[in-house]
Amino acid sequence: MMNTESFSHLWRSTWAICRKDIKLYYAKGPIVVTGVLFPLFLWGAFYIGRGLEPREGLASLITLTIFFTSSSVTPIIAPWETRQRTLEMLLSRPVKVTTILIGDILASTIFGLIFTLPIVLYSIVLGAALSNVLTAIVIITVTVIGFSALGVLFSALPTDTPADVVLLSSAVKLPLVFVSGVLVPLTQLPTWALSIAAASPLTYPTDLLRRLYTGDAFFPESVDIVMLMIFTIMFTVGALKLHEKTLSARLQRR
Amino acid sequence: MSTIEAVDLHKRFGSIPAVNGVSFKVKEGEIFGFLGPNGAGKTTTIRILTGILKPDSGEARIMGYDVHKDPVKARMLTGVVPEEANPYPDLSAWDNLMLVGYLYGLSKHAAGERAARLLKLLDLYEVRGRKARSLSKGMRQKLLVAMALIGEPKVLFLDEPTSGLDVLSARKIRSLILDLKNNGVTILLTTHNVEEAGELCDRISIINGGQIVETGSPDDLMIKSGLYTYISVKFDRPVDPEDAAQFFKDWEHRVQGSRILLICKESAEPVVRVVEYAKARSLSIIDIHTSPPNLEDVFVKIIGG
Ligand SMILES: Nc1ncnc2c1ncn2[C@@H]1O[C@H](COP(=O)(O)OP(=O)(O)O)[C@@H](O)[C@H]1O
Numbered sequence A: 001m002m003n004t005e006s007f008s009h010l011w012r013s014t015w016a017i018c019r020k021d022i023k024l025y026y027a028k029g030p031i032v033v034t035g036v037l038f039p040l041f042l043w044g045a046f047y048i049g050r051g052l053e054p055r056e057g058l059a060s061l062i063t064l065t066i067f068f069t070s071s072s073v074t075p076i077i078a079p080w081e082t083r084q085r086t087l088e089m090l091l092s093r094p095v096k097v098t099t100i101l102i103g104d105i106l107a108s109t110i111f112g113l114i115f116t117l118p119i120v121l122y123s124i125v126l127g128a129a130l131s132n133v134l135t136a137i138v139i140i141t142v143t144v145i146g147f148s149a150l151g152v153l154f155s156a157l158p159t160d161t162p163a164d165v166v167l168l169s170s171a172v173k174l175p176l177v178f179v180s181g182v183l184v185p186l187t188q189l190p191t192w193a194l195s196i197a198a199a200s201p202l203t204y205p206t207d208l209l210r211r212l213y214t215g216d217a218f219f220p221e222s223v224d225i226v227m228l229m230i231f232t233i234m235f236t237v238g239a240l241k242l243h244e245k246t247l248s249a250r251l252q253r254r
Numbered sequence B: 001m002s003t004i005e006a007v008d009l010h011k012r013f014g015s016i017p018a019v020n021g022v023s024f025k026v027k028e029g030e031i032f033g034f035l036g037p038n039g040a041g042k043t044t045t046i047r048i049l050t051g052i053l054k055p056d057s058g059e060a061r062i063m064g065y066d067v068h069k070d071p072v073k074a075r076m077l078t079g080v081v082p083e084e085a086n087p088y089p090d091l092s093a094w095d096n097l098m099l100v101g102y103l104y105g106l107s108k109h110a111a112g113e114r115a116a117r118l119l120k121l122l123d124l125y126e127v128r129g130r131k132a133r134s135l136s137k138g139m140r141q142k143l144l145v146a147m148a149l150i151g152e153p154k155v156l157f158l159d160e161p162t163s164g165l166d167v168l169s170a171r172k173i174r175s176l177i178l179d180l181k182n183n184g185v186t187i188l189l190t191t192h193n194v195e196e197a198g199e200l201c202d203r204i205s206i207i208n209g210g211q212i213v214e215t216g217s218p219d220d221l222m223i224k225s226g227l228y229t230y231i232s233v234k235f236d237r238p239v240d241p242e243d244a245a246q247f248f249k250d251w252e253h254r255v256q257g258s259r260i261l262l263i264c265k266e267s268a269e270p271v272v273r274v275v276e277y278a279k280a281r282s283l284s285i286i287d288i289h290t291s292p293p294n295l296e297d298v299f300v301k302i303i304g305g
């Protein structure tokens, strides 16, 4: 049962948490620099010098950018705020941990979208059709939400040491990049590698975007869409549930 | 209905029974104090009552809402100054306060109005733009009090609200606590400062080793402690020692010239007898004073025993 008053309460709480995150964690020089440079380097390392057309690499660049911006800050917020004892300050108020996490995901989503925007604009320069750009924005948004939630999911580890979570997230994130179709197009992968790539959440947004920008894709569109949705929902629900499970262990630390 | 109700709370950390069977009820508009040495279980009890920690067993209710089944409803009615939690060090005092206002569901306008009023009330308005990390301990604590009050709570939890503060900040907080009580707010505060507990609290529970050892008003506790009150009387002329000894035989006493010293567990009855004694013997009382045990003696006696 949701009356309008409790809805406005939820929205105000979520938005307040989101703005707090942006102020404290996102609007920071080093974060911005990392968010811009890291995916560019990674992408450049693989695509430049191979004589590929710029639009060939667009899909990979977008997915990498989303992956490294959206899931980079969310993992550290919960452990950091546990350590700082601000999480307990928040939770002494009438908010659920779920509301706080959705605020965190929202901030990360905004951050991810802002960093992807220049590439979307670049795609227009390269001659992408408007309808394709709009479709791309929808795909990008869903992907950003999913990867933001993935970052939050890592932080369910009930620790108050951000480095623990960073270690865990790097240990998972880098392999996910290498086993996906981001760095090497799926069409060029050997069959044994394909079955692994199918398990990476980066594979599907890349495939969807590649279809938009080059007309070329590996999986049927419906498979891409369903898999992208499944990953996004799985990460989001997983993050919220897992945090609820580990919250009391987290708050018990001193 | 009690405003705050704790029913047989238990909480262990590993092998430490931090809270071991704590039950109590706080009535509306009461200031209830938790007095105990460090490590007694005060903070753990507050963290359970504010829904931060789940008890191993037992129940906690705020105005009828179960804190762990209905946390948001219970916390809507509650303000907390936690002992171990902090404002965001890198947000300004103002932003910290507004953030908490939004968490109570306030609109920007309502939160802003309340924030300004509270900051002025607590002499923080001038420093509202400063980051919390740059505030003095006293200012930070007052900010936490403001954050606890922005939701206009019916129930307020204060965990060691004045510990380690400068005299002025501590006094400001104490006087605010009394004002809030007069406005009908129910308050549970913990302290290891005996004097503060005596000054503020209608009732006190003395807690030690995770258990409540004694509960009562400050006066009750003095009587329950079994400590002695000293009554010293000076008359206008010397008294007859044997006559006096006979008259005051119910109490331990000393007679010395024109002075009588009585040692007793409470003061009302002996004082009446002193007056009767003086009247019957046409003595005038030049001076009479009683020294009840102070709360600190009581505390030491109860904790020690
Ligand atoms: N999160 C925790 N982990 C382990 N032990 C704890 C924790 N919190 C409290 N304790 C232990 O429980 C006991 C009660 O602590 P606490 O409630 O903080 O007491 P007080 O507030 O009265 O000083 C102490 O022995 C303390 O060391």
Ligand SMILES: [Mg+2]
Binding pocket: B039, B042, B043, B044, B083, B159, B160
């Ligand atoms: Mg304490």
